[in-house]
Amino acid sequence: MRLVLLGPPGAGKGTQARMLRELAGIPQISSGDLLRAAVHEKTPFGLEAASYMDRGELVPDDLVLNLIDTRLGAADAKQGFILDGFPRSVAQAEALRAMLMKRRGKSVDRVIALNVPDEEIVRRISGRRTCTKCGAMYHLVSGPPRKPGVCDKCGGELYLREDDSETTVRTRLNVYNATTRPLLEYYGGLGVLRQIDGMGKPEEVDARIVAALDGLIPKTARAKSARARGN
Ligand code: AMP
Numbered sequence: 001m002r003l004v005l006l007g008p009p010g011a012g013k014g015t016q017a018r019m020l021r022e023l024a025g026i027p028q029i030s031s032g033d034l035l036r037a038a039v040h041e042k043t044p045f046g047l048e049a050a051s052y053m054d055r056g057e058l059v060p061d062d063l064v065l066n067l068i069d070t071r072l073g074a075a076d077a078k079q080g081f082i083l084d085g086f087p088r089s090v091a092q093a094e095a096l097r098a099m100l101m102k103r104r105g106k107s108v109d110r111v112i113a114l115n116v117p118d119e120e121i122v123r124r125i126s127g128r129r130t131c132t133k134c135g136a137m138y139h140l141v142s143g144p145p146r147k148p149g150v151c152d153k154c155g156g157e158l159y160l161r162e163d164d165s166e167t168t169v170r171t172r173l174n175v176y177n178a179t180t181r182p183l184l185e186y187y188g189g190l191g192v193l194r195q196i197d198g199m200g201k202p203e204e205v206d207a208r209i210v211a212a213l214d215g216l217i218p219k220t221a222r223a224k225s226a227r228a229r230g231n
Contacts, residue, residue, distance in 0.1 A: 001024055001080040001109050002080050002107070003080070003081070003082045003083065003112065003213070004083045004086075004108050004111040004187070005017055005082060005083065005084045006111055006183055006184070006187075007113055008172075008180075009121065009125060009169065009176065010125040011114040011121065011198045012198050012202060013030075013085060014137060015137065015202050016206060017082045020206075024082070024217050026076075026082060027077055027082070028084055029072070029077065029081050029083050029086070030084040030086075031067065031084075031085040031086035031088075032084075033135060034068070034071060035049050035059060035067070038067070039053065048063065053162075055163075055171065056171035056175065058088060058089070061089075061091060061095065068099070069099050073103070080109075083096075087183065088179060089183070090182055090186050093183055093186055107190075108187075108192055110192050110193075110194060110216060111183075111187040112194055112209055113184055113194070113195045114198035115196065115197055116198040116199060117199075120199065121173060122170070124142075125169045126166055127139045128160070128161070128164055129145075129159065129160060130160075131154065131156040131157070132156050134151060134154045134156055136154070138151075194212040196208045196209055
């Protein structure tokens with residue numbers, strides 16, 4: 001299954017991508033994570049990307065496309081993938097189409113768009129804390145770690161991402177509305193788009209997504225998702 005998750009920052013793409021990764025057994029490919037890894041390694045490329053990310057602006061396509069193309073070429077992406085945060089513009093969607101055609105002549109099977117109102121986005125992101133080591137995410141109010149400031153999974157230190165400050169979040173929302181939102185029309189026109197209500201608990205959103213993937217993930221995986229929700 002080749003899946004794209006669309007939605008504004010804080011809509012829950014990362015959380016949902018991780019749940020789906022477990023269910024479908026295919027990798028989550030997050031352009032934000034790939035970029036943050038490059039920033040962390042302080043490569044010239046990472047340093048250039050950081051200046052855009054800190055301001056909440058999109059990193060130029062030539063930097064991002066290279067990263068994604070390389071990642072899609074890895075062995076674990078052959079059976080499918082969950083793209084999270086990419087594409088973010090119609091130009092990137094066209095580039096993705098070309099990358100997939102070049103490899104195996106396949107296209108994206110489904111695009112799930114998570115709808116969440118702007119005010120909820122700001123509330124969610126300003127309480128968000130990310131693990132410096134494993135990238136796990138917490139929310140100070142709705143999903144705090146057991147010990148403040150420490151990751152439950154790996155013991156890493158939790159931090160507020162520089163681009164999660166309220167002003168930068170507003171910029172990121174503007175960028176989403178101006179540049180990424182047109183993808184709804186683009187993928188709607190290709191007949192692969194499903195719009196999902198992104199409000200509620202992560203398990204509730206997960207159930208809506210799994211329903212919208214009907215036919216694309218095995219029945220056994222759907223049953224596993226229902227069991228995890230206690231149905
Ligand atoms: P995310 O973790 O997906 O919210 O991404 C964090 C930041 O990384 C964004 O605000 C952008 O600066 C940059 N970024 C992530 N994905 C892309 C992309 N597909 N194109 C351009 N910039 C991106």
